[in-house]
Amino acid sequence: MTTRRDFLRQGTLLGAGLTASPFIIKAGGIGANDKIRVGLIGCKGMGYGDLENFLRFPEVECVALADIDSEVLNSRAAETEKKTGKKVKHLYKDWRKLIDHKDIDVVIIGTPDHWHCLQLVAACQTGKDVYCEKPLGNSIGECNIMLRAAERYNRVVQVGQWQRSDPHWQDAVAFLRTGQLGKIRTVRVFSYQGWCPSIPVKPDEPVPAGVDYDMWLGPAPKRPFNRNRFHFTFRWFWDYAGGLMTDWGVHLLDYALYGMNVTAPESVMASGGKFGYPDDACETPDLLQTIYTFKDFTVLWDHAIGIDDGGYGRTHGLGFVGENGTLVVDRGGWEVIPEGKRMQAVPLTKNYGKGGLYYHVENHLECIKSRNRNCNASIEIGAHIAKFSQLGNIAYRTGKKLSWDGTSFHDAEADSYLTKAYRAPWELPKI
Ligand SMILES: NC(=O)c1ccc[n+]([C@@H]2O[C@H](COP(=O)([O-])OP(=O)(O)OC[C@H]3O[C@@H](n4cnc5c(N)ncnc54)[C@H](O)[C@@H]3O)[C@@H](O)[C@H]2O)c1
Structure with missing residues (x-):
């Protein structure tokens, strides 16, 4: 859990735009001229808007889509093929198959808020970078877990607060x-x-x-x-x-x-x-x-x-x-x-300019290539404001x-809202 001092210190750094020092590039990381292979989970609304902006960059290739709704999945697959001239190789109804895929570098999470935590943590654990829609988590507890996962697995996460790049x-x-x-x-x-x-x-x-x-x-x-x-x-x-x-x-x-x-x-x-x-x-x-x-x-x-x-x-x-x-x-x-x-x-x-979302994705791609975790809407920024809004x-x-x-809050009733109970077999990730 973040202490008050950490909460404040983090905010001062956030205000100054100095969240963390850049990471050393990993062996086997993405080179400046390599393709960046993207998979999208949650294809109907904003998630697809995010993917469209990723596809404005020639180095990006969409290799997989996942959605629980076949109609959404199939129509977005057809739309992507029309846009790129290439069939999307993998279509999944179960998002876990997309996460297990070895040839994906970046997962875009465009699902409703109650899914972000499980999907982001799973993506981090399998060594993928993440573009996660906002609000980062659906409770203060989830945001803290997501922060720890991105840190532990050294992932470059951009949160969908695109005004940060506008x-x-x-x-x-x-x-x-x-x-x-x-x-x-x-x-x-x-x-x-x-x-x-x-x-x-x-x-x-x-x-x-x-x-x-x-x-x-x-x-x-x-x-x-x-x-x-x-x-x-x-x-x-x-x-x-x-x-x-x-x-x-x-x-x-x-x-x-x-x-x-x-x-x-x-x-x-x-x-x-x-x-x-x-x-x-x-x-x-x-x-x-x-x-x-x-x-x-x-x-x-x-x-x-x-x-x-x-x-x-x-x-x-x-x-x-x-x-x-x-x-x-x-x-x-x-x-x-x-x-x-x-x-x-x-x-x-x-x-x-070209639109805030375009610049936001551009910033994420640059950070992925240089292994810089300090994206314009880093997970620290996304977690902080999701918690602030929850207050x-x-x-x-x-x-x-x-x-x-x-x-x-030092108030039992208010503290009862810090996390939401998960329905089995799903469990709040332990990080
Ligand atoms: N950054 C922005 O400006 C912006 C704008 C709109 C929405 N959003 C965010 O985007 C997220 C999605 O919102 P929306 O309005 O696009 O919702 P939506 O309902 O239009 O789309 C969500 C999609 O996720 C799919 N989905 C749900 N659970 C799934 C699962 N377990 N596996 C795979 N697919 C699953 C749904 O079938 C649907 O296709 C929300 O977190 C929202 O806050 C951000």
């Missing part, structure tokens, strides 16, 4: 560091997702043909099949994910901490609920506000589904509220809104103002 986000942080905003009193971090509708309650159904539902559930509790708890909408159920607090929280709160060069808050509290859609099927709140208090400023998390008015005329983003002005940044660009005449406005710089959900679920020392 140039305009970096420009915004560079401006923050000039200090022109004056003292920052609060960072407003918001994610309003109007395009995500409410999900009406649906009856349970027989498992669709071609779906290995037991393998979709994996370590999560056994339940009858229900479409709401399956592709994409799994994120609104506690067994598999943490709602918007973790889904978008890891992307945006990461920049709040990075921008402010801090890690551990003194306290966290949260309030919200199913205010928009009290009778729909979601378990996670459709509106939530979480306040993280630091020594002399706060970070306010604010989310909603079904409506779009987040703040500053944007659906999502951050406002670093300084005494001279507010820096606003989102996926579209960044700008500074002055406080009266205290400073000059900085006009909007729009997102530019918000734990504060919401307990209804308490909590303090966290890096290991414990």
Whole structure:
């Protein structure tokens, strides 16, 4: 477990972008001109978007796909063949076969959150590097295990927080560091997702043909099949994910901490609920506000589904509220809104370049070749922010103002959320 001192120390290093020294290149490692053979687990949504970006690099070859849903697996295999002109050699319904494959260098994990820990640990144990979708883990305990696995097996892991590689986000942080905003009193971090509708309650159904539902559930509790708890909408159920607090929280709160060069808050509290859609099927709140208090400023998390008015005329983003002005940044660009005449406005710089995800994958490939574990969204960064976002959900679920020392809340109810029970035969990996 991370001690408070470690938690803080790690954060200072993260803020400075200095996580670990590069590894010595392993004998038998990937040479600068070698092919990089990639396998994807979880092919429907973001995982396939990640693979498409890997395939923009000529040295990358997709050798295997794994998915529990035959329809997804077969259609993605056909799409990949069309894109690359080559048949994908191996298609698996059981992801463990992909992990056992000797000729795979990198595993992309695009499965729902409750699978990331088992799959990442297994990939590390078989000597593969990993591109793991965010949030890194589905509990604080899982994140700690994943960190230890990547360290023990010397794997180069990039977490899917691609804004870390998107140039305009970096420009915004560079401006923050000039200090022109004056003292920052609060960072407003918001994610309003109007395009995500409410999900009406649906009856349970027989498992669709071609779906290995037991393998979709994996370590999560056994339940009858229900479409709401399956592709994409799994994120609104506690067994598999943490709602918007973790889904978008890891992307945006990461920049709040990075921008402010801090890690551990003194306290966290949260309030919200199913205010928009009290009778729909979601378990996670459709509106939530979480306040993280630091020594002399706060970070306010604010989310909603079904409506779009987040703040500053944007659906999502951050406002670093300084005494001279507010820096606003989102996926579209960044700008500074002055406080009266205290400073000059900085006009909007729009997102530019080839796309954050392209640069994120490029950075991962460079790190793989040089055996540098200090990727732009290293596992240390991914684990830290996944744990930080979990604090918000734990504060919401307990209804308490909590303090966290890096290991414990010193509150039995809150500490009961540190890990989730695994359904046999799956076991929380012991690393
Ligand atoms: N980085 C980003 O911007 C971003 C954006 C969206 C989603 N995500 C993350 O990507 C992950 C997946 O989300 P999604 O919206 O793409 O989900 P999805 O439901 O659309 O896709 C998940 C896929 O994984 C498959 N799957 C589930 N269990 C499996 C198993 N045991 N073995 C093999 N395949 C399995 C499913 O059949 C499905 O095809 C989540 O962790 C999510 O947070 C990241």
